[in-house]
Amino acid sequence: MTGDLWALLAALLLASIQLTIASVLTLRQLGGSWVAGPHDEPREVTGISGRFVRAHRNLLEIFPQFVAALFLVHAAHASGSLSVVGAWLFVIARLVYVPAYAFARPGVRTICWIAAWFGIVLIVADVFV
Template sequence: MLAASCVLCFIHIVLASHSASFQRGYRWTASARDAEVPPLTGMAGRLEKALRNFVETFPVFVAAVFLVHAAGRETSLSEWGAGLYFSARLVYFRSTHSVFPCFARSSGTSRLLESPCFCQLRCGPC
């Protein structure tokens, strides 16, 4: 799941950067980006917000997976937690392409279900 999440991160970066380039132009992309620019709108804005959201949670997920592995506490619960993280991120990513922005906000609640991976590290096997 860690490798799949890395691929998803790469896809986030590519789509967000290309959508920003389409909206602002490739001269902006190639510039030093020192000037103030208005915020991205529409799909480009949603992709940028999804990328920022992913970047906020991904380092903690990587650390949790690494610590579970280093501590030798890999169980079906930790695998389930990693799979749930990836699945929730995939649903969130897909919802950014939705024409219904409220779906993107409601899928954020799935992050509450991502905690079993962290619980496994803290509490040990059940």
């Protein structure tokens, strides 16, 4: 398996861990009856718990582009060093994004998001090199 696909596996693990954390925090804040119910009454998790939930949602928004970029380079048989570096940059930036969103000063999570986005750009760049 190539280095960029190992990064994809790491990203899947990160997404699963974030989902678990977001689910547990939502359950603790909103209660089991609401979580297991039909959600007729919309409610949002707040505070630090809400930040972890929103960090997970943000990952879900950018994750399809990450997967599509990896698919593109592998379908074009262009996977190389740029895609490996880009994929790991994405994973590391998204890993740092979680505590940055929850605890860091404003602007830090933006830097992490931009770094992850740049990782996707590097992956796609392998097609053109």
